[in-house]
Structure formats: C-alpha cells, structure tokens
Amino acid sequence: MANWLNLAFQFLDSFAFIVLAAAGLAIIFGIMGVINLAHGEFILVGAYATTLAVKAVGLPLPAAMLAGAVVTAGFGLVVERTIISGAGPNWVWERLEPRLSAALPDQAAAVLPSGPLIEPLYDRLADSMVATFGLSLIMVQGARIVFGNSIDQVATPFGEVAYGAFSYSAYRLVLAGVSVALLGLVYYVFTYTDYGMRARAVIQDDRTARALGVNTERTYAATFALGSGLAGLTGALFAPVISMQPTLGSQFLVEAFVAVVVGGASVVLGTALSAAGLGAIESVFSNQYGTFFGRIALLLTAILALRFLPGGITGYIERVRKRRRRES
C-alpha cells in the first residue's frame, strides 16, 4: 500500500516537474522556432527574483513568486528585443550609421554595414541555439559575479503529509496542482483568446497574418515574454525546494528538452502527453531501481521517440488523423 502511494506521489512529482520545466521552452519553440538554450537561466532569474523579493524586499511568498514570474517576463522581453529580433540594436544602428559615416573618412565609412545589423532568429534553430547558449554562459557567470556562489533560500511552506512510516512534502502536491492548472491556462490562452488565435495563425503562415494587419513582431515579442514568464514561474515555484546557486537552471534542462522532443510541435497537448508518459516511466524506474535509473530510462525514451516518432507524439496523432480523414 505504502509503496503504491509512494509511486503515485513520485509520478505526481515527475509530472509536475516535467510540465513546469518544459512549458516555457515549448511555447517559445513551438511558436517562434527558437530553441532557447538559456531556458534554465530564465528559470534562474525567476528563482532569484522570488528569493530576493522575500529576503530583501520582504514580500510574502505568493506575491514574491508572482513578482519572480513578472520580472522574468520583462527580462524575456528585453532579450527578445535585443538578441532574438535584433530590433533594439538595429534601431540604434539606423540612427548611428549616418553620423558615423559622416564623421569617418570615406574609405572607412564604405565598410560600415548599411542595412540592419541583426537578422531575427525566428525559425533559425541552429543560430538561435548558438545565440542563446552564449546568453546562458553570460547569465550564469553574471549571477555568480553579482550574487556569489549561492544565496539564502526561502523556507518550504505547508509542512508534510504523513502516511504510515512515510511523509511527503505538502508543497509538492501544490506543485502538481499548479502544473495541471498551468496546462489548462495555456490551453485556454491559445484556444480562446485573440492573442492565442493570432499566435497560431502566425505559426501557420506569418506573411498572410501580416497581410491581414497582424503586427507579427508584437506577437513574437509577446510570445517570448509569455514563455519567459512561465520559465520564471517555474523558478519561482521551485525556489523553496532547490538550492539557490547560479547553475540551478541546468537541472531542469534534461526534462524540458526531452519533453519538447517527445511531445512534438503542439504546445499543450504535446507537453501534457509527454509529461504524463515520461513521468510514468521516470517514476516507475526511480521507484524500482533508484533515481539514477529513472533518468537513464528518461533519456532512452527520448532516443526511442526520436527514432520512431520524429514529429513527437502530437506529430503522430496528426498523421493518424490525416489518414483517417483520407479513408473516410
């Protein structure tokens, strides 16, 4: 009995962890075609902002978590405008270039680039990986320089649930609840709101969306901010339970990337299904053979999924649906 409960809790744990680790990454990848290798560091921003809001500002924990998510969304917006879209640097360059070329001798002026400096990284998977990897290195080192090797942690709220000889942190149940609510919220946003509809239209055909009056730049910026905000929320939620050090983001990366690979392009359904499947696999293996084998099982599943379901679970579902339609 107790072991079944253990297994159930372990499953909830893995499920919540995978959903929360992957949500922001999945949105940014699914809608913008950008692979954000600094995803873990966005989680770091959320975790640090939350912790500092409690320790240095004195906010109550829930307000601090909200602040952590909002700060990360704002940070994401700045990253989008500078690195991902290049709009900021291009704006500056457009104004600087005429002055610079007037001031310089003709020969020197001739070598200045005349067009925009940065091409947006949308749908450029490899390029976006390189750029965000650089960002990730800068952020980890930056955090280390500014805050040192660790900062004080906030206490875990809610205490324990006891069953038999075991006990389980009640906060982890809260995380499971939040992860389900988050999936519901993201589903709602992308299905029923104008923003969500436009974002999906932009993925399918951004030229046509633009020709219909959609400001696609704003849609991309909002999407990146939303994805960043969710990563920040993940950091905020885990701030009380993981140690606060500059590399904390890396422990989310394996689950996040495996979930996105296995889930495929559809953000909500993909993340939900892959979190359920991977959560089950990870918890069963961890429960039987220990956490190490849990992770190994997770990675093996990812390799098998890449081999047999190249479009992820949702890519497979889409293929089956198409076949059904053709047959009917």
Added chain:
Amino acid sequence: MTLLALSDVTAAYDRTPILRDVDLAVDEGEIVGVMGKNGVGKSTLMKTVIGLLEPESGTITYRGEDVTGLSADDRARRGIGYIPQGRDVFPKLTVEQNVRMGETINADSDEYLYESVYDYFPVLEERADQSAGTLSGGEQQMLAIARALVANPDLLLLDEPSEGIQPSIVDQISEDMQAINDELGTTILFVEQKETISGYLAV
C-alpha cells in the same frame, strides 16, 4: 477620387526586375482588373501593393498618403483587404477563427460585417467550427474573401480568384464580388489570367 495610385513602381526579387515603371490608378468605387499570362508579375504587383514586397523605386499612394515605406500590416490596418493567390487560409484554425483573423484589417472601424459576409457565403456559417484545411478550394476562396471583407475595408485586392476552381463557383464568386462592390461600395482590384471572370467584373 483616386483611392490607390502606383507611380513609376519598379519591383524585383533579388535584383531581377519583375515590374518596371508601373503606373496604375484605381478610383474609389471602381472594379479594376489586370490581365496577364502566367509569370508576368501579377502576384508581384499585388504583393507590392499590400506591402509584402518592397519596391526598388517609385511610390504607392493610398487615400492620398504615401504608403511606400509602410509594412504590410500597417497598410492592412489602413483598410486594404488582401486575398492571396491560392487563398492561404490558416488550415488549422476553424473557419470562424479564419474570418476573425480579418478583424485587424481597417483598424479605424470596429464594426464587423459578419452578417453580410455570411449572407454572401452561407456555407461558411454552416462550417464555422470545421478546420479551414478541410474545405474545398472554392470554399477556401470564399473564406479568404470573407476574411478580407469582414472588417469592411475600402479596397480589396484579389489575386487570381478563379484559379483551380470549378466554373460554376467562379461565376458565383464573380457575382458576389459585383454585389459586394454595389452594396458595400468596396473598391476592388483583381488580377486574372483568363478573361472568364473579367466578363462578369466589367469595369
């Protein structure tokens, strides 16, 4: 009054000029058709007018304002409804959502013509919840027109509306375009390969 004017417009993809010194004027309330064989640059013309392609030189004036430097979304919000060649409906959105995607056109008015649109194309109301990718070619053409029309634009740009559609549907769409021009006062600029449709859309 002139609604749209192109003067000396030259447009190119990677340096090969497709349009050379094109002049064109469309008056308010008119239906204007441009005919040409395939590959002469009809779609290029439409893309240049909506702003998906930036001209190398020349100016595009809409309602007396120079819009040459504006992006496509900006021009659409000023009241131009574009219907691309091959329809380009959003296949995974529902029919109703596709129509709603047109709401951003003509930002000055928040009045939407759902009733008129569904009057012209009742089949779209019947299929409102179906995903647009499952519609037939003719239905997708109607959907693309409905999407461009719903926000009551002043100018509709139609790129080969008859392409790949059965003749009976082509006739119906031509009549609908005539009715839209009569009843809503929408100015229409269209391009076609064949004379079939221009017979109906007489200037």
